[in-house]
Amino acid sequence: MTVLLLAGLLAACQQEPPPAASPPQAQNSYGATERAFVELAIATDEQALKLLEHAGRPELTANRNTELAELRKLLDAPYVNQHAGHDMPGMPTDAEIQLAATSPDALDQFVRTHLTESLEVVRSARTAITHPPTAEVVALMERHRTAELAGS
Numbered sequence: 001m002t003v004l005l006l007a008g009l010l011a012a013c014q015q016e017p018p019p020a021a022s023p024p025q026a027q028n029s030y031g032a033t034e035r036a037f038v039e040l041a042i043a044t045d046e047q048a049l050k051l052l053e054h055a056g057r058p059e060l061t062a063n064r065n066t067e068l069a070e071l072r073k074l075l076d077a078p079y080v081n082q083h084a085g086h087d088m089p090g091m092p093t094d095a096e097i098q099l100a101a102t103s104p105d106a107l108d109q110f111v112r113t114h115l116t117e118s119l120e121v122v123r124s125a126r127t128a129i130t131h132p133p134t135a136e137v138v139a140l141m142e143r144h145r146t147a148e149l150a151g152s
Contacts, residue, residue: 028130030074031130033130042068043084044114047092048091048092051092054107057151071137089117089118092113096110111152119145119149
């Protein structure tokens with residue numbers, strides 16, 4: 001019996017211990033959700049600036065530049081545009097930007113689409129973001145989009 005017990009103990013000692021559970025993201029910390037939102041918002045605002053240069057609404061350009069400055073302050077690592085070439089809600093595509101440059105009707109449509117769709121994204125982020133500085137930028141973006149839509 002002693003031999004069996006000893007063999008069992010030796011076998012157990014040779015097994016690797018289970019991996020330590022990673023601690024849950026602390027409430028109010030900058031985590032994966034915040035980083036994903038910041039990266040998406042930067043990519044969207046950068047594309048929007050290309051569209052808005054044709055819109056003749058300098059307040060929209062100023063707002064995007066303000067947002068970009070605040071968003072970049074939140075990054076915890078170098079920014080890499082993971083969304084280049086994507087067709088995402090609120091993010092003007094290169095084809096839309098090219099068409100908007102030659103068609104006032106398309107420009108108006110794409111600006112309005114950017115504003116309404118990016119407002120939806122921001123409102124969704126508001127419910128998911130717990131990091132206070134990121135939440136402040138989300139609130140800023142929501143105020144911008146709401147005022148911009150009211151002025152269009």
